[in-house]
Amino acid sequence: MTGISLALKPRQVFGNKNKLIRAQGLTPVHIFGHGLKSLALQADTLELESTINRAGSSHLVNIKLDTDKKTRKVFIREIQRNPIKGYLEHVDFYQINLKEKVTAEIPIHFSGESSLLKEKGHKLIAPFTHLTVEALPDDLPPEIHIDLSQFDTLEKDLYIKDIVLPGGAKILNEADLLVAKVSEVHLKVETTVAVNPAEESGEKPIAHIEEKESTEKE
Structure with a gap:
């Protein structure tokens, strides 16, 4: 995978004093992993915000430390933000072994155009936004691409x-x-029937009869 890099120091x-480094434009982070202190x-x-936006949870990040000769390969494991103001409070990275398979939630990305979707009365049914994928770190795809042009019927x-x-990536x-x-989108058509107000209330209609006066001859 091509790299997203981040320099750390x-x-x-520690603890409550972390607010001092946040005021200086820095964010506390941790790196941990299997068998790693x-x-x-x-x-x-x-720089950390930019890395989070680019990497998400499925891209490897190359961590550079002044004390290391080689970069460390990590995933973003946990992001903590202030619940009110939303600023970064803390980020955890998980260092991986490139020879061991990892599991990650990989987003689905739709591209291309479907002739059916251009017509009225059709919609795309896509129950999943992510799929669970297992692979060696370098074989883990950042996205699962689906070409919409294949949906022609x-x-x-x-x-x-x-x-x-x-590669050797496998969907689990x-x-x-x-x-x-x-x-197809099925539209519900409602039929409106005109109802006589008297019939709707259950009352019998009143018949208006014009009576003619009759005159008798004496």
């Missing part, structure tokens, strides 16, 4: 078993689950 401030570090907040259904990922969701299809 050792942190000497947790490292307390700090990052430039603006209403009979075209795409299931998980139909998706082939590059059930193979027979529907991923996408184009469906």
Whole structure:
């Protein structure tokens, strides 16, 4: 995977004093992993925000430390923000072993155009926004691409078993689950019937009879 890089530095401030480094435009972070001693570090907040936006939870991040000769390969594991103001409070990174498979939630990305979706009365049915994928870190795709142009008939259904990922990546969701299809939109047409107010209330209509006076001859 091509890289997203972030430079980190050792942190000497902990606990409640972390607000001091936040005031300087820095954010406290931790790196941990299997068999790895947790490292307390700090990052430039603006650079860290950019990294979060680019990497999400499915891209590898190359961490650069002054004390290391090699970069560390990590995923963003947890992001903590202030619940009121929304600023970054803390970020956890998980360092991985490039020779061990990892599992991640990979987003689905639709591209292309469907001739059916250009017509009125059709809509895309897509129950999933992410799929669970297992792969070696370098084989983990950042997105699962689905080309909409393949949906040219209403009979075209795409299931998980139909998706082939590059490398040794494997989707762990059930193979027979529907991923996408184009469906008809059934419009509900309501018919309005005019009702006589008297009939609606259950009252019998009153017949208006014009009576003619009769004159008798004496």
